[in-house]
Amino acid sequence: MKKTKKITINDVAKHANVSKSTVSQYLNERFEYMGEKTKDNIQQSIEELGYAPNFIARSLTKKKTSTIGIIVANILHGFSTQVIRSIEDSCNEKDIHVIVCNADDDPVKEKKYLTMLQSKQVDGFIIFPSRQNTSVYQQLLDYQIPVVFMDRIMPEVSVSTILLDNYKAAELAVEHFSEKGHDNIAIVTPKLEPPITPRIERLDGFRMAMDEFGKDCREEFIFSGDLPLLRGQLNKIFKRKVKPTAILASNDLALIALLEFCKEKEMRLPEELSIIGIDEVSFAVLHNPGLTTINQPAFEMGKQAAELLLAQINDHPTKPEIYRYEPRFAVRSSVSDIH
Amino acid sequence: MKKTKKITINDVAKHANVSKSTVSQYLNERFEYMGEKTKDNIQQSIEELGYAPNFIARSLTKKKTSTIGIIVANILHGFSTQVIRSIEDSCNEKDIHVIVCNADDDPVKEKKYLTMLQSKQVDGFIIFPSRQNTSVYQQLLDYQIPVVFMDRIMPEVSVSTILLDNYKAAELAVEHFSEKGHDNIAIVTPKLEPPITPRIERLDGFRMAMDEFGKDCREEFIFSGDLPLLRGQLNKIFKRKVKPTAILASNDLALIALLEFCKEKEMRLPEELSIIGIDEVSFAVLHNPGLTTINQPAFEMGKQAAELLLAQINDHPTKPEIYRYEPRFAVRSSVSDIH
DNA sequence: CTGTTAGCGCTTTCAG
DNA sequence: CTGAAAGCGCTAACAG
Numbered sequence: 170m171k172k173t174k175k176i177t178i179n180d181v182a183k184h185a186n187v188s189k190s191t192v193s194q195y196l197n198e199r200f201e202y203m204g205e206k207t208k209d210n211i212q213q214s215i216e217e218l219g220y221a222p223n224f225i226a227r228s229l230t231k232k233k234t235s236t237i238g239i240i241v242a243n244i245l246h247g248f249s250t251q252v253i254r255s256i257e258d259s260c261n262e263k264d265i266h267v268i269v270c271n272a273d274d275d276p277v278k279e280k281k282y283l284t285m286l287q288s289k290q291v292d293g294f295i296i297f298p299s300r301q302n303t304s305v306y307q308q309l310l311d312y313q314i315p316v317v318f319m320d321r322i323m324p325e326v327s328v329s330t331i332l333l334d335n336y337k338a339a340e341l342a343v344e345h346f347s348e349k350g351h352d353n354i355a356i357v358t359p360k361l362e363p364p365i366t367p368r369i370e371r372l373d374g375f376r377m378a379m380d381e382f383g384k385d386c387r388e389e390f391i392f393s394g395d396l397p398l399l400r401g402q403l404n405k406i407f408k409r410k411v412k413p414t415a416i417l418a419s420n421d422l423a424l425i426a427l428l429e430f431c432k433e434k435e436m437r438l439p440e441e442l443s444i445i446g447i448d449e450v451s452f453a454v455l456h457n458p459g460l461t462t463i464n465q466p467a468f469e470m471g472k473q474a475a476e477l478l479l480a481q482i483n484d485h486p487t488k489p490e491i492y493r494y495e496p497r498f499a500v501r502s503s504v505s506d507i508h
Numbered sequence: 509m510k511k512t513k514k515i516t517i518n519d520v521a522k523h524a525n526v527s528k529s530t531v532s533q534y535l536n537e538r539f540e541y542m543g544e545k546t547k548d549n550i551q552q553s554i555e556e557l558g559y560a561p562n563f564i565a566r567s568l569t570k571k572k573t574s575t576i577g578i579i580v581a582n583i584l585h586g587f588s589t590q591v592i593r594s595i596e597d598s599c600n601e602k603d604i605h606v607i608v609c610n611a612d613d614d615p616v617k618e619k620k621y622l623t624m625l626q627s628k629q630v631d632g633f634i635i636f637p638s639r640q641n642t643s644v645y646q647q648l649l650d651y652q653i654p655v656v657f658m659d660r661i662m663p664e665v666s667v668s669t670i671l672l673d674n675y676k677a678a679e680l681a682v683e684h685f686s687e688k689g690h691d692n693i694a695i696v697t698p699k700l701e702p703p704i705t706p707r708i709e710r711l712d713g714f715r716m717a718m719d720e721f722g723k724d725c726r727e728e729f730i731f732s733g734d735l736p737l738l739r740g741q742l743n744k745i746f747k748r749k750v751k752p753t754a755i756l757a758s759n760d761l762a763l764i765a766l767l768e769f770c771k772e773k774e775m776r777l778p779e780e781l782s783i784i785g786i787d788e789v790s791f792a793v794l795h796n797p798g799l800t801t802i803n804q805p806a807f808e809m810g811k812q813a814a815e816l817l818l819a820q821i822n823d824h825p826t827k828p829e830i831y832r833y834e835p836r837f838a839v840r841s842s843v844s845d846i847h
Numbered sequence: 848c849t850g851t852t853a854g855c856g857c858t859t860t861c862a863g
Numbered sequence: 864c865t866g867a868a869a870g871c872g873c874t875a876a877c878a879g
Contacts, residue, residue: 175651177872188850193874203848219647224627225567226872229855234564257610266628268607271596288563289605308558312514428794452791455767516856527866532858542864565856568871 176218185214196222228290236266237478238286240279242297242321242365244271247421248448248467249297252319255471256295263479265292276301287314293478298323300363315481317474321366322491329477331492333465335367335447338496339374340381341463342417342445345498347382350508351415351443354379355390355406357399357427358419368393371419371447396426403430414443414507421448424460439505449499459501466494515557524553535561567629575605576817577625579618581636581660581704583610586760587787587806588636591658594810595634602818604631615640626653632817637662639702654820656813660705661830668816670831672804674706674786677835678713679720680802681756681784684837686721689847690754690782693718694729694745696738696766697758707732710758710786735765742769753782753846760787763799778844788838798840805833 178196182189187207195203195211214220228234239256241249257267268286272279276299283305286294293315298306306326309316318330339356346354356375358368372391379386390413392402406412418424424446436442438458446453446462453460473492480487517535521528526546534542534550553559567573578595580588596606607625611618615638622644625633632654637645645665648655657669678695685693695714697707711730718725729752731741745751757763763785775781777797785792785801792799812831819826 179872189872190851190874191849194849197874207848221623221627223568223629223872225564225573225629226855227874228564229562229568229857229872230874232855266607266624268605284560285605288560290562290564425794432794432796452794455764455771455791456794457771457796518856528856529858529867530865533865536858546864562856565871566858568856568873569858571871 176220177223178220180218181211181214181220184218185210187211232290234266234290234292235264236268236289236291237293237295237482238282238289238291239267239269240272240282240286240294240296241269242272242279242299243274245422246448247450248320248465251449251465251467252471252474255468256475259472259475260479265479272297272299274299280305283309287312292482293317295319295474295478297321300365315478315486317478317481319470319474327489329487329489329492331470331474331477332366332494333470333496334493335370336374336377338447338463338465339371339417339419340378341496341498342447343375343378343382343384345445345461345500345504346415346417346443347384349415349443349504349506351504352384353387353390353411353413354384354415354417355392355413356417356419357392357403357423359393359423360395361393368419375417375419396422399423399426400430400433403427407434415504416442416444418444418446421446421450424448424450424462428456439503443504443507445504447496453499453501456503458503461501461503462499464497464499466497470494515559516562517559519557520550520553520559523557524550526550571629573605573629573631574603575607575628575630576632576634576821577621577628577630578606578608579611579621579625579633579635579637580608581611581618581638582613583608584761585787586789587659587804590788590804590806591810591813594807595814598811598814599818604818611636611638613638619644622648626651631821632656634658634813634817636660639704654817654825656817656820658809658813666828668826668828668831670809670813670816671705671833672809672835673832674709675713675716677786677802677804678710678756678758679717680835680837681786682714682717682721682723684784684800684839684843685754685756685782686723688754688782688843688845691723692729692750692752693723693754693756694731694752695756695758696731696742696762698732698762699734700732707758714756714758735761738762738765739769739772742766746773754843755781755783757783757785760785760789763787763789763801767795778842782843782846784843786835792838792840795842797842800840800842801838803836803838805836809833 178189178192182192192211195208239253243249253269260267270282272282279299280302295317297320298318303323303325306323316328318328320332322330343354356372358372361368376386389406392399416427418427431438431442438444446460449462449464450460453462477487517528517531521531531550534547578592582588592608599606609621611621618638619641634656636659637657642664655667657667659671661669682693695711697711700707715725728745731738755766757766770777770781777783785799788801788803789799792801816826
């Protein structure tokens, strides 16, 4: 096997008969007064040798890696992947690289990734924060490392945060159910402990909206807990006299759990039960009936996050703020009219 | 705002009253003859100062980044994401980091990512190769950079390759249809040009199996092309006298396109049409009827890829080989018995 | 307009 | 068992 040695800036310099700093300047496009022929010369040498600069070495001197880290709380949420894709798009345009880590809702894992990415000298972070690592986030700030939060508010830490107007999202759902004549409206949400912003806010929004639309918000119509346990809970309620005619699924995972239950029970949707989910799901239109969902503008949110972070990195910081995004209604066929 | 300076190995050395090389040795667990108290001393200093080694600097000297790159052809395939997750799991265990790039089925983009990752000095690559960058792959090999291919065979390049036994997968589907009494069996596949291994092999496998099971393989029952155009093609065939009673979707994206068509036409599944898809899809059980699929053992395949690559990286290369994995049948309810 | 020099933070001989 | 010194590949003053 032919062994091709890795070629460095020195090789290029020799080949082009200039000093390596000249090559470096060429590489960094600092050719204010550089001779045309020097440039051509260098360019040609680079091509002939097939030279590719060593990013690692560059990062070391520049103290800047052109790399950012994303830490998502749980990659299983469709929203996370949508946001990631959007951030990657924005960053690619500016030749910024992205490293994605999935904390899996585990603060220990999250902390591990955080320090690992710091070791890797990333220029900044976009984090879907777990609630339990406040001191680590604070340390990031102390080190002047740019950070943007996504999806979850951490009041203790002063960081720009991007999230859905969750109250509005829940309200939209209740309003829609109400318009279609539903009174017995339930909600299913993943567990509320630890208190994750979107879950808490969506439930609060649900309660407020029920009130607003003059519905009775029964405690037994609020299902929360580990999703696998949901089945049992739902089973119970559907054996009682007054059953819900409509259920709001607080997020995509809750929706899937609910749908599994419905399929198992062979429920006829939407006749027997109307459903709205918060969060887009890939199979919403494919499902029978089409799933009415309330979506987050994930693409814009990701873009905004990237912009805020890159601004900080490039020393144009904006002061920490909460950015709320409007939910978007996608009406399909999973809500029946029972007037 | 309090400005905390980044602390380096020198700070630790001073704090612990040793030289920085001693600290370095401690960090690299080369404490053969290091005094117990020196160790404790260093450990304590590290903790007190909150020191985290600079990975970039370490990589520069070690000429090893403990990072690998994955280039997927198209992240939209569920299979890609499953494999990625599996690779990440394997790598995390060994403290290897992973950078994922989506070439988007675009050879230009692929090449760009390849050189970018080389610049970043990744220790190796796992690639879902597009067919058009043979010379770039070859160059990787010339530079002695470890590579493993996934999903697609590149006969021109001598690299270990992991993929499904696609022939078998198609055969399984035809066999199942045949057992259930279907004769008019069709196949829908994404476009065959450029010739992507799994598509070609699955179609070939389909043809062979049709023959094997004594079915007539009609050319007009082979749908291939851009998925969005599929609708028109299917429309035509379903207006003819002899219609397919069963369709094999050659991959997940083809399945989704097919399902969309069925939903639009309000077809009753599986009574009017039986369906099998190759590749697992997230909503397979949720769908009505449950989707019978033939799955790739993505987890094992990813794990194997990681192992092969890491072996190469750690100088235990295995000679290039093609690894074929057995498809797995997940029988659900989308195939009717028409005996 | 180009070359010399001094690091970036860490690892690695090699003396002591 | 520990420290001094050289160097990874590149950038950034600063002379010239």
